[in-house]
Amino acid sequence: MSPHAQDTVPTGTNNWWKEATVYQVYPASFYDSNGDGWGDIPGVVEKVPYLHSLGIDVVWLSPMYDSPMHDMGYDVSNYEKVLPAYGTVKDVEDLVEACHQRGMKLILDLVVNHSSDEHAWFKESRSSKDNEKRDWYFWRPPRYDEAGNRMPPSNYRGYFAGSTWTWDETTQEYYLHLYAKEQPDLNWDNRATREAIYNSAVRFWLDKGVDGFRVDTVNKYSKHTDFPDAPITDPKSDIQPAIQMWCNGPRIHEFLREMYDESFAPYGDVMTVGELANTPNPKNVLEYVGASAKELSMVFHLDIGHIGMGPSLEEKYIFHPWKLTKMKSIVEKWQSFIEGTDGWTTAFCENHDNGRSVSRFGSDAPEFREISAKMLALMMVTMTGTLFIYQGQEIGMINAPRDWSIDEYKDIEGLGYYREAERRSASGDDPKRKERIMDGLRILARDHSRLPMQWDGSEHAGFTTGKPWMRAHDLSKEINVKKQENDPCSVLSFWKDVLRLRKKYRDLFIHGAFEVLDYENQETFCFVKSRDDRQALVVLNFTAASQPFTQAEKTVGKSLLVSNYDSSCLETLGPFEGRVYV
Numbered sequence: 001m002s003p004h005a006q007d008t009v010p011t012g013t014n015n016w017w018k019e020a021t022v023y024q025v026y027p028a029s030f031y032d033s034n035g036d037g038w039g040d041i042p043g044v045v046e047k048v049p050y051l052h053s054l055g056i057d058v059v060w061l062s063p064m065y066d067s068p069m070h071d072m073g074y075d076v077s078n079y080e081k082v083l084p085a086y087g088t089v090k091d092v093e094d095l096v097e098a099c100h101q102r103g104m105k106l107i108l109d110l111v112v113n114h115s116s117d118e119h120a121w122f123k124e125s126r127s128s129k130d131n132e133k134r135d136w137y138f139w140r141p142p143r144y145d146e147a148g149n150r151m152p153p154s155n156y157r158g159y160f161a162g163s164t165w166t167w168d169e170t171t172q173e174y175y176l177h178l179y180a181k182e183q184p185d186l187n188w189d190n191r192a193t194r195e196a197i198y199n200s201a202v203r204f205w206l207d208k209g210v211d212g213f214r215v216d217t218v219n220k221y222s223k224h225t226d227f228p229d230a231p232i233t234d235p236k237s238d239i240q241p242a243i244q245m246w247c248n249g250p251r252i253h254e255f256l257r258e259m260y261d262e263s264f265a266p267y268g269d270v271m272t273v274g275e276l277a278n279t280p281n282p283k284n285v286l287e288y289v290g291a292s293a294k295e296l297s298m299v300f301h302l303d304i305g306h307i308g309m310g311p312s313l314e315e316k317y318i319f320h321p322w323k324l325t326k327m328k329s330i331v332e333k334w335q336s337f338i339e340g341t342d343g344w345t346t347a348f349c350e351n352h353d354n355g356r357s358v359s360r361f362g363s364d365a366p367e368f369r370e371i372s373a374k375m376l377a378l379m380m381v382t383m384t385g386t387l388f389i390y391q392g393q394e395i396g397m398i399n400a401p402r403d404w405s406i407d408e409y410k411d412i413e414g415l416g417y418y419r420e421a422e423r424r425s426a427s428g429d430d431p432k433r434k435e436r437i438m439d440g441l442r443i444l445a446r447d448h449s450r451l452p453m454q455w456d457g458s459e460h461a462g463f464t465t466g467k468p469w470m471r472a473h474d475l476s477k478e479i480n481v482k483k484q485e486n487d488p489c490s491v492l493s494f495w496k497d498v499l500r501l502r503k504k505y506r507d508l509f510i511h512g513a514f515e516v517l518d519y520e521n522q523e524t525f526c527f528v529k530s531r532d533d534r535q536a537l538v539v540l541n542f543t544a545a546s547q548p549f550t551q552a553e554k555t556v557g558k559s560l561l562v563s564n565y566d567s568s569c570l571e572t573l574g575p576f577e578g579r580v581y582v
């Protein structure tokens with residue numbers, strides 16, 4: 001099962017991770033082996049045969065480190081320890097072993113832009129101004145306004161709807177945190193900090209046999225450390241969007257190259273996939289993923305996840321209707337930017353930070369959810385790059401029901417926006433904001449992907465025998481693994497089939513050049529994948545109505561390889577129909 005180079009792809013340019021199908025496991029919600037309501041590592045080990053039967057090559061395990069869990073483990077208090085609810089270091093070693101036995105690999109999530117405020121490093125740093133680790137984080141004195149009121153060192157808005165600066169009484173200074181106040185930013189400008197990160201977070205786990213990392217917030221480690229104020233774009237607020245102060249900063253490539261040279265390269269062909277935000281220019285993305293840059297294997301470009309979101313940080317959770325040309329332009333851009341270069345790309349449409357793709361890009365209405373899940377599967381498996389699937393995507397899991405109240409939502413980011421909106425609505429500043437944010441969260445919240453994995457139709461979706469940390473979906477009796485496993489027409493069986501086809505036609509699907517046809521069409525997405533003199537034609541109807549197949553003549557000389565319909569007529573595409581011709 002493990003990926004290997006084919007004759008059609010020149011050796012030397014085909015690292016093992018290029019043709020891999022990666023499956024993201026969100027440990028809290030995957031499988032609870034001991035009934036305490038939390039998923040755990042032994043639960044993942046138990047499901048490795050399931051992942052193997054699906055056709056997975058690499059498991060990406062979201063953070064499982066010790067953590068006070070303010071941001072679901074993206075706030076690490078000890079890189080060398082596992083959250084007790086998830087298990088032990090030994091359990092992770094067992095998981096490595098279970099994967100390797102089946103020819104699969106395991107990658108972890110490397111979260112090193114910030115640590116938890118409960119990490120020993122931060123505790124020392126905050127203890128006094130002359131502590132040896134004071135400079136491992138960013139500490140700055142306050143400013144004062146004309147009336148003498150204390151003000152943060154700069155006016156930045158963080159990702160979780162508050163200032164990036166928190167006042168610390170002990171030493172009478174502010175510290176920087178792009179995310180929650182419990183996630184202080186590590187100071188990468190300090191060489192000793194970097195060395196500690198490499199040792200504790202990277203080498204410690206590579207020594208245990210893991211095969212690589214998904215690298216969290218990969219372009220935010222180098223800041224403009226003079227912290228100038230950001231321009232005022234939201235005059236009603238005292239905090240302003242300021243991502244240019246920390247994305248792709250002055251020393252970022254120096255840092256990543258150093259981490260590569262000192263921590264990845266000595267372990268061989270380690271797979272690294274960076275989470276790359278706010279880097280619209282492909283030229284700048286290549287600086288991270290060109291093989292000659294020696295920084296990262298590949299990155300996630302987040303545009304696809306942003307479809308339907310507001311254009312700015314403040315507007316993120318205000319739903320904006322979108323057109324299919326938006327998706328086409330994003331897919332085309334990040335599919336084709338590596339052509340003729342030594343870079344590599346990724347294909348994904350779900351992760352733990354986004355709503356479910358069926359609910360966002362297909363339809364979760366009962367009559368369409370299976371067919372649209374399969375249509376989206378066809379889009380994903382025909383894409384160039386390393387393919388990533390998120391847990392539950394393979395059975396067509398959908399967003400939480402619309403009538404769930406805010407009390408069912410647990411995510412620190414969504415709740416931050418909701419509380420802020422409550423205040424702004426109550427103060428009369430923006431009376432409708434609360435409703436607009438709630439409406440956006442119903443589609444876009446990070447919570448939707450964090451519901452328990454639906455294993456069977458029993459209580460709590462068979463995820464736990466106890467009380468799940470997050471409510472299981474009301475439809476888990478209808479959408480679950482058990483029901484789909486022996487049904488040849490299920491979404492799960494479809495994924496298994498098309499993942500095999502992806503490998504069979506790897507030269508076209510994984511390595512082919514990408515070209516959109518009939519770009520202006522807002523109903524159907526049609527594209528060609530080609531390599532040498534061979535071609536695949538993919539056509540996807542993104543609507544719940546029948547549509548004319550405008551490119552039907554392009555099928556001449558090709559035959560239908562796979563479709564999500566049993567039978568169809570050439571010139572008409574049924575609702576959410578998808579076909580691949582080769």
Ligand code: GLC
Binds near residue numbers: 179216275353
């Ligand atoms: C990344 C993670 C997200 C987390 C954030 C802070 O964006 O994907 O879940 O909240 O980093 O670590």
Ligand code: CA
Binds near residue numbers: 032035036037
């Ligand atoms: Ca458990």
